[in-house]
Amino acid sequence: MADEFNIYAPKIMTSPTQCGFTAVVGKPNVGKSTLINHLVGRKIGITSPKPQTTRQRIWGIKTVGAAQMIFVDTPGLILSRSLLGKTMLNHSKEVLSDCDLALFVVDASDFAPESGDRTAWRIFASEIKHRDSIPPVYLILNKADKVKDKKELLPIIKNFSTLGNFQEVFPVSALKGDNLENLEAAILKNLPENPHYFPSSEQDTQEETFRISEIIREKILFLVHQEVPHGVAVAVEEIRPGKNPETLYIKGTIFVQRNSHKGILVGKDGKMLKKIGTLARKEIEFELKKSIYLDLWVKVNKEWQERGEMLRYLGYV
Ligand SMILES: Nc1nc2c(ncn2[C@@H]2O[C@H](COP(=O)(O)OP(=O)(O)OP(=O)(O)O)[C@@H](O)[C@H]2O)c(=O)[nH]1
Ligand SMILES: [Mg+2]
Structure with a gap:
């Protein structure tokens, strides 16, 4: 009897949705905020040629069909003595403790093996290792537009591959938008199945x-x-x-x-x-x-x- 009725019962199709947090981290001034602004398609965070521009964690939201990406901009990973500097670092660390994916950004046009990138990496790695599950990490070689000979990117990749396990590497230009479609496609691939946390029209949560x-x-x-x-x-x-x-x-x-x-x-x-x-x-x-x-x-x-x-x-x- 019940089966007979079921024939006429409306079928509710619930296709799975994805939603996840992508932390964007790296030393100051590598282009983290510029990258998020370009990915989201509007100015979420301020940018400047001076290091330590971003002082807070800032969310930028992009919804594409069933997928919602929440990008989290962070202050540059740097050790500092001031209370402001420590507070900024704590913001970045908190984001790392709870993200689904991390983009570790370096400036490909200004890389030196023992530079602030290494310090940033050490802070990043020591924070992430406390987690029960390590999120995938992508290495982002930003400002690739300033690198004439792309072969110059190889030593940077080699250098970092001795430090960490990167799921993917993307040379990009956050300023010009180069290679960001491929980056976005890879981010979408890693988004966990979750309900959307924000309405699809929302891009920003700042007051x-x-x-x-x-x-x-x-x-x-x-x-x-x-x-x-x-x-x-x-x-x-x-x-x-x-x-x-x-x-x-x-x-x-x-x-x-x-x-x-x-x-x-x-x-x-x-x-x-x-x-x-x-x-x-x-x-x-x-x-x-x-x-x-x-x-x-x-x-x-x-x-x-x-x-x-x-x-x-x-x-x-
Ligand atoms: N040529 C070039 N310049 C870039 C690119 N991305 C960012 N910049 C410039 O680099 C500078 C720093 O960019 P931000 O986005 O403020 O860097 P950030 O990593 O957020 O810096 P902090 O907030 O200080 O940690 C700005 O002058 C940007 O215009 C890029 O792909 N190419
Ligand atoms: Mg910034």
Whole structure:
């Protein structure tokens, strides 16, 4: 009897979906954030020619049919004495303790056997070995566009193959998008069967205030040089309707560690701060699709990199 009824019962077809976390790690400045931005197809994290740009772990999500890839951008793997540096390293380590796949990125145009890549690898390897199951690791030779003779990639591959067990090796250009389709196809192949964690339209999980503060910091990294940008942090402290209802008022405070850095950031007659503000405002307006009034202030806080409460306030913890 039951079988007879079953003939007419609707068949619910549930095709399996895949979803997994891909950690993107390596020493600072090798192009991790640029790679994620290109893979996801939008700017998830800020980038700059200066090392230690990314200070947080940042998720970038890409859904392709039944598969959802969650890329996790991480601060560069480097040993540091400051509380900020240790906090950044902890972010990277936490990501490694729980990812399904890891992309270990090196700069193929600037490789030396005993370089920071080795330190990064040591940190990576010692973290990953604590896991019950070791995730697959791909070696990513980024900035391949800068390497004229591709034979130069061979010693790098040889060097790393003595260190670890890489499931695959990809020479890529994160900046130009070279070979990223092949990389994506290989990532898809390794995604575990899981329900999707995010709606397919979602690409980013950052809070608006953090995204805005990062845009402002990126402009500082772009315009200000030497050690100044490394001692800079930005907090967005107020977002409210402006006097003109069409405009959003955003107040941002830029923290610096020294009076002399404040002078450099403000510039002669406030010109530098104005430049930073103009560049940041244009990008924030593009992001929010709204006209904004960006009110920037510079404050000296000598200890911000060493104070847990400040790091929490700034969103780094
Ligand atoms: N020529 C070239 N430049 C690249 C490539 N990928 C990244 N870059 C540049 O390298 C610099 C560093 O890139 P990021 O993406 O900020 O590097 P990162 O590894 O995230 O750096 P941290 O956040 O400091 O760890 C930027 O100036 C990028 O434009 C590439 O494939 N080719
Ligand atoms: Mg980065």
